[in-house]
Amino acid sequence: MSDRLVDILLTSFTKILIPGIKVTIPLTVLSFAVSLVLGLLLALVLVAKIPVLKTIAFIYIWIFRGTPLIVQLFIIFFGLPGLGIMIEAFPAAVLAFGLNLAAYNAEVFRSAIDAIPTGQMEAAYMVGLSYPQAMTRIVLPQAFKIAFPSLFNNLISLLKDTSLASSITVVELFTSAQQIAARTYEPFALYCEAALIYLVFSTVLTWLQSWLESKLVWKSRDDKNMTAKGRTKSMVGL
Amino acid sequence: MLTVSDLHKSFGDSEILRGIDIEIEKGEVIAVIGPSGSGKTTMLRCISFLEKADSGRMEFKCCDDEAKVETYDMHHASPAEIRRIRRHMGFVFQSFNLFQNRTALGNVMEGLVTGLKMNKSEAEEISRKMLAKVGLAERADYYPGELSGGQQQRVAIARALALDPDIMLFDEPTSALDPELTREVLDTIRELASEGTTMLVVTHEMNFAREVAGRVLFMEDGVIVEQGAPAQIFDAPEQERTREFLRRAK
Ligand SMILES: Nc1ncnc2c1ncn2[C@@H]1O[C@H](COP(=O)(O)OP(=O)(O)OP(=O)(O)O)[C@@H](O)[C@H]1O
Numbered sequence: 001m002s003d004r005l006v007d008i009l010l011t012s013f014t015k016i017l018i019p020g021i022k023v024t025i026p027l028t029v030l031s032f033a034v035s036l037v038l039g040l041l042l043a044l045v046l047v048a049k050i051p052v053l054k055t056i057a058f059i060y061i062w063i064f065r066g067t068p069l070i071v072q073l074f075i076i077f078f079g080l081p082g083l084g085i086m087i088e089a090f091p092a093a094v095l096a097f098g099l100n101l102a103a104y105n106a107e108v109f110r111s112a113i114d115a116i117p118t119g120q121m122e123a124a125y126m127v128g129l130s131y132p133q134a135m136t137r138i139v140l141p142q143a144f145k146i147a148f149p150s151l152f153n154n155l156i157s158l159l160k161d162t163s164l165a166s167s168i169t170v171v172e173l174f175t176s177a178q179q180i181a182a183r184t185y186e187p188f189a190l191y192c193e194a195a196l197i198y199l200v201f202s203t204v205l206t207w208l209q210s211w212l213e214s215k216l217v218w219k220s221r222d223d224k225n226m227t228a229k230g231r232t233k234s235m236v237g238l
Numbered sequence: 239m240l241t242v243s244d245l246h247k248s249f250g251d252s253e254i255l256r257g258i259d260i261e262i263e264k265g266e267v268i269a270v271i272g273p274s275g276s277g278k279t280t281m282l283r284c285i286s287f288l289e290k291a292d293s294g295r296m297e298f299k300c301c302d303d304e305a306k307v308e309t310y311d312m313h314h315a316s317p318a319e320i321r322r323i324r325r326h327m328g329f330v331f332q333s334f335n336l337f338q339n340r341t342a343l344g345n346v347m348e349g350l351v352t353g354l355k356m357n358k359s360e361a362e363e364i365s366r367k368m369l370a371k372v373g374l375a376e377r378a379d380y381y382p383g384e385l386s387g388g389q390q391q392r393v394a395i396a397r398a399l400a401l402d403p404d405i406m407l408f409d410e411p412t413s414a415l416d417p418e419l420t421r422e423v424l425d426t427i428r429e430l431a432s433e434g435t436t437m438l439v440v441t442h443e444m445n446f447a448r449e450v451a452g453r454v455l456f457m458e459d460g461v462i463v464e465q466g467a468p469a470q471i472f473d474a475p476e477q478e479r480t481r482e483f484l485r486r487a488k
Pocket residue numbers: 249254272273274275276277278279280281
């Protein structure tokens with residue numbers, strides 16, 4: 001490797017990493033938050049079978065899962081101004097990624113809720129709980145645990161998909177790499193460097209996932225998780 | 239105390255309950271027997287409003303005071319009415335249906351704390367007493383997955399009892415259990431009977447029905463074919479259908 005290339009890679013490293021930390025990560029976190037809240041609401045509407053809302057949720061999921069993310073991104077950033085709605089690049093990206101992932105997370109939440117035997121809901125009714133109480137206290141905590149790995153996978157996908165924001169002028173990790181690559185005529189090295197930084201980010205997320213899962217689920221035959229009475233716990237209350 | 243009259247229920251084209259009348263007095267233990275598919279579960283589910291009856295009336299009398307008689311239209315009952323009638327009932331399911339994210343103690347406390355808005359310490363005291371009553375005081379901190387089927391069912395019984403219901407409904411409480419575990423659950427129910435708990439028990443355990451029930455109902459094809467004292471039903475049934483069922487049950 002030439003000294004020049006080494007030099008470019010070293011000086012560009014922080015120039016790519018900093019937008020990664022300052023833009024890619026907030027973009028991922030905010031979009032994911034939107035997708036969790038909206039996804040859960042959509043799922044609740046679906047499982048409660050609320051007449052009109054259920055149809056709306058169904059159509060929403062159909063559209064957002066059935067069209068490309070980049071097209072949704074372009075409609076929101078380039079298309080909406082035509083209707084008089086101007087949104088800045090970063091919020092537009094948060095909106096597009098959040099709305100898109102909400103459709104996927106809705107399905108994750110819905111199938112997790114469906115996986116909880118209805119008998120527990122009925123038992124809750126028989127001890128005097130209302131539907132919202134039974135849902136929030138009994139069903140959702142268990143469903144969340146089932147949904148957790150899939151939600152986290154979606155988070156990791158989202159992290160990588162945020163690179164699409166470069167196409168609507170958001171200066172994030174990948175945009176920075178593109179700019180430096182254009183200036184230095186070293187696309188191979190620069191894009192590999194960008195890939196490496198994404199890889200580090202997603203690896204950290206994977207570690208975070210296993211760590212959180214171990215907090216969420218008591219593993220049997222793990223001595224550390226034995227209680228004072230010397231038994232293994234199969235589950236903790238959330 | 240509890241009277242159900244002219245209860246009807248269909249699923250699609252098939253009429254599962256074809257006019258059920260039951261009268262239950264305070265302190266009575268009634269066993270319901272009958273072939274599979276005769277509608278026993280459906281009947282209990284309609285009585286507890288887990289299933290909406292097509293028609294039927296329910297009357298609940300807590301005491302002799304006629305002014306306090308509650309009457310319900312089993313098809314049109316409002317959510318508030320359903321909540322009120324369920325206050326009188328405890329339900330024990332065939333498959334236990336314990337809350338998997340709660341310990342045994344948490345399962346028993348849930349209805350007191352969330353349903354009745356009782357404060358935690360009082361709820362815990364009652365719940366521990368109930369667990370002790372079903373012989374599970376030491377298992378209070380265990381999660382359902384760590385308990386045997388029989389223990390789970392006894393927690394479920396404690397959970398229902400904690401709310402001090404006027405009547406306990408059991409849907410084949412032991413049919414998911416091995417014979418050994420069946421015995422511990424039946425012992426618990428037997429004890430409740432001796433304390434005067436009003437119970438309506440759907441069961442396949444004929445010996446248990448004979449020994450514990452004050453009255454036995456035989457159900458087939460969505461109607462109560464015959465009812466009477468255990469000795470009468472088991473030893474001298476009047477209906478040919480009852481005789482036939484008992485012959486096959488042996
Ligand atoms: N939700 C439902 N939808 C359609 N049919 C149902 C439903 N629940 C019960 N049935 C039908 O109603 C009939 C009576 O069922 P039910 O469970 O009440 O019988 P059972 O007397 O409790 O039988 P078992 O002794 O096997 O528990 C059966 O033919 C069953 O298939």
